[in-house]
Amino acid sequence: MATPPSSSAVREARESFGRRLREIRKDSGLTARALSALAGWHESKCSKIESGTRPPSFDDIRAYAEHCGVPHLANDLIDTARGIDGMYVEWCQLERSGLRRAQESVLPVWERTLRYRIYSSWLIPGPVQTEAYIRALLTSIRDRRQLIDDVEEAVRVRLDKQHIVHEGNHRFSIILEESALRYRIGGVETMAGQLGHLLTVSTLPSVSLGVIPLTADRSGLWPVEGFFLFDDAQANVELISAHLTIVQRHEIGLYADTFTTLAEQAVYGAGARSLITQAIDALG
The missing domain is CATH 3.30.870.10 (Endonuclease Chain A)
Incomplete structure (x- = not known):
């Protein structure tokens, strides 16, 4: 996904989205390292996504939802990410x-x-x-x-x-x-x-x-x-x-x-x- 223009509104939205993903992961009982291993990511990728410093791709979001046992949330999470991309x-x-x-x-x-x-x-x-x-x-x-x-x-x-x-x-x-x-x-x-x-x-x-x-x-x-x-x-x-x-x-x-x-x-x-x-x- 393309990086949006620099703004406090977008940065805050990305950080908020990252916190939401972190909560989903913690509710599933997975550590950041364990989720990265399941998804085939570098072990630091999960932390970067959850801190809002690395915007996740739509495939990343699907992986979050799938491995955390909430595949039904994938479309809503993708809608949120798409909104952040074009919001500002x-x-x-x-x-x-x-x-x-x-x-x-x-x-x-x-x-x-x-x-x-x-x-x-x-x-x-x-x-x-x-x-x-x-x-x-x-x-x-x-x-x-x-x-x-x-x-x-x-x-x-x-x-x-x-x-x-x-x-x-x-x-x-x-x-x-x-x-x-x-x-x-x-x-x-x-x-x-x-x-x-x-x-x-x-x-x-x-x-x-x-x-x-x-x-x-x-x-x-x-x-x-x-x-x-x-x-x-x-x-x-x-x-x-x-x-x-x-x-x-x-x-x-x-x-x-x-x-x-x-x-x-x-x-x-x-x-x-x-x-x-x-x-x-x-x-x-």
């Missing part, structure tokens, strides 16, 4: 060929997903963005990260992706913090158009839109990082430095549970439309 991609790597390529890279998962769960605390999410809002966002990213200027091509790709909102059996559950309605992206005119568009798409049968009011009691769960859930197969999180992809089942479950809790704090229908209208009025 720095923006400078993802966008090195421009913003258009970055937009195109997510098309396969967008097309195959049927159920989208999206949470955002500061931004109107891509499926319901207007052209002007998209252009303002991508222009800012281009300038901040000093990328090549392919903003117009990237805008077109993102707009073209939005056909899934209107076609097929795709369903969108979107939860916004009220603050996302208030942050001004692209100026007053752009925000007014974006919020008006949000009122329109909120009436589509494919879209469920909830807004968590600023006045909501957040004792149970405060605002968290924005994330996308694609069916129950993948979660995506955008960090300041990188794009995080999560495919481990237990982690996806954590995001799904968090989404459910956030959704319970939101208002819908007339309540959500009232908050959007107030945000439009606040633009003056």
